[in-house]
Amino acid sequence: MSGATALALGLTILLDVAGQILFKLGLDRAPQTGLPARVLGSPVIALGILAYGVEFVAWLFVLSRADLSVAFPLATLSYGGVLIASRLLLGEAVPRRRLLATLLIAAGAALVGASA
Structure with a gap:
């Protein structure tokens, strides 16, 4: 995988994490009305959608x-990014079992990356 491709893959992972965090923040901050109104009226969710568009x-x-078969497994590294961002930015608890499961996913992605 070339440097530009690896950089673009890293960007997709970061944008996936950013999109998920923005969606969660947007929904948490929106008034507790119906879901369509919460989504359509949130500039934070709009930023998440923009992140997903650039990621695409x-x-x-x-x-x-x-x-x-290489790129998709490596993209699962976003699971770890979401876990870390959820803890640091949203204050979510991360139980040991969830952390271990995420580390196993990262180990699998590392094995795929090493085989490429």
Whole structure:
């Protein structure tokens, strides 16, 4: 995998994490009305959608240059990013079992990356 492809893959992971955190923040801060109104009226959720849009373009770039069987497992590193961001930015508890499961996912992604 070239440097540009790896950089784009890293960007997709970061944007995926950012999108998820923005969606959660937007829903938590929105008035407790119906879900469509909460989604449509939230600028934070709009930023999350924008992050997903940029991620989509970067992901297409990655797929045009890397094997899906390598890129997709590496993209699961976003699970770890969401876990860390949820703890640091949202104050969510991270039980040991959830942390261990996420570390296993990261180990699997590392094995895929090492085999590429």
